[in-house]
Amino acid sequence: MSFPWLTVMSLLPLIGGLAMIFVRGTTAKLTGLIFSLITLVLSIAVAVSYKSGPGLSFVEDVTWIKAIGAHYALGLDGIGLTLVLLTAFLTPVVIIASWNDPDLPKPGESSEVGHRWGAHAFIGLVLAVEGFALFAFTATDVFLFYLFFEAILFPMYFLIGGFGGAQRAQAAGKFLLFGLLGGFIMLAGVIGLGVASAHGGEPSYLLTDLANLHLSPSAERWIFVSFMIAFAIKAPMVPFHSWLPDSVEQSTPGGAVMLTGVMDKLGTFAMIRFCLQLFPEASKWATPVVIVLALISIIYGALMAIGSRDLHRLIGWTSVSHFGLIVLGIFAFTTQSASGATFYMVNHGLSTAALFFATGFMMKRRGSRNIGDLGGVVKLTPLLGGLIMFAALSALGLPGMSTFISEFMVLAGTFSRHPIYAVIATIVIVLAALYALIMYQRTNTGEPSAEVTATFTKDLDGRERLALIPVVIAILVFGFFPKPFLSIIEPTVNDTLQQHVGLKDPVAKISEGGR
Secondary structure, rough: OOHHHHHHHHHHHHHHHHHHHOOOHHHHHHHHHHHHHHHHHHHHHHHOOOOOOOOOOOEEEEEEEEEEEEEEEEOOOHHHHHHHHHHHHHHHHHHHOOOOHHHOOOOOOOHHHHEEEEOOHHHHHHHHHHHHHHHHHHEEEEHHHHHHHHHHHHHHHHHHHOOOOOOOOHHHHHHHHHHHHHHHHHHHHHHHHHHHHOOOOOOEEEHHOOOOOOHHHHHHHHHHHHHHHHHHHHHHOOOOOOOHHHHHHOOHHHHHHHHHHHOHHHHHHHHHHHHHHHHHHHHHHHHHHHHHHHHHHHHHHHHHHHOOOHHHHHHHHHHHHHHHHHHHHOOOOHHHHHHHHHHHHHHHHHHHHHHHHHHHHHHHHHHHOEEEHHHHHHOOHHHHHHHHHHHHHHOOOOOOOOHHHHHHHHHHHHHOOOOHHHHHHHHHHHHHHHHHHHHHHHOOOOOOOOOHHHOOOEEEEEEHHHHHHHHHHHHHHHHHHOOHHHHHHHHHHHHHHHHHHOOOOOOOOOOOOOO
16 A cells, blocks of 8 residues: 555554643543544545455555564454444544543542543543554554554553542452463464564564464464463453453443453454464364353353343443354354354444443433442433333344344354354353343333432433434444445455365255255
């Protein structure tokens, strides 16, 4: 490319984040919103110009650290593009939905402390998460990806620790500890790849060069494990999941959306881009274990969500379950399941955003996240209650909503290669209806208490509607018309499975009597 579109797109939010040093209050909010909207417009322009098919578009490649073979290399494939669009879409929504949140003092702190951790800091950190995520989704050099994969931990740490609930320090510390542990383990694999590429001639961390690197089976498996552990922590998957419920429980709704809707997608995205493309034999070798862990995540996350009494924690556990379904789709190794898993990453970001924002507006009115402190909300604020029902139905995969399409594709694709695992996952999805409808019933139905009646005096205002309506529209549009995303995703998935993993989709067997 003659013009570095991906660099400009990814740098814009980082520049906007740095601008927060010089502005405060409403000016900071407006400045951050403008930078995020320009980034969204640029990402849409890139998507319109994108030529669907195998391989990379908008390629940028400059030698960076020649001694180790590191390149400043960016490029877009169909999977990366969908997640770039999701990130660019959610960021301005987070800023609008969180417009007044950073100005409020934190639990146990004076108003002066709350003001110091004000809008400028919150907006700057949100934009930093966006910028690092965009660089990571477009990086085509393993060393460059690793840097942004780790760098995103720090603005996210401060979003949790600076703006969260009463136990935010402990939750942020646990989040950072898990993230850094995964990063250190992955670093060993990154170094191993560099050494192996140097033995083959000129050292290189470029994906295109490493895909042709011949590793011994034992070396490939060890490096795969180091990468996979880091990605499983980020995803998150059982048994590396425990940081997520604590982190989202203590986060603001906007912080929780940036965590589960944006940052966590790096884990599942990297499983496709790096594990499947660079370590295909090791990926097939590990598949039985990975699929079992994915099923455990689906079941365990759903059961824990049913038993949760904190709204944010409940949504966090649903994410553990949903990410298990995404990983199942990836490692089922069919075009339909992997395409569904990629589409699920987008739809999960949309549905959890709707849940976090709608329940966040409810929690702000009540002053509590405890489900037991709510009830009868829909009678007092019918629009808010209706949108909470919509978000709950999206989370359980109601037909007509975008999550249904991706869930169906994952399960149908998995069934063609692993029917038993698909049947188990399908049965377990019934639990999604339980946690979604139980949450709605306990918060919105029944007679409101005197405390609820006193606090729910106003339905959604204009700003709150402006934040939620685009998400609702996206969920409905992609539920009825998923083709734009799927036509972008499928060529990349096909290329990954057939050219890199070396697997074709199973062919349905027809009996003699059925001909």
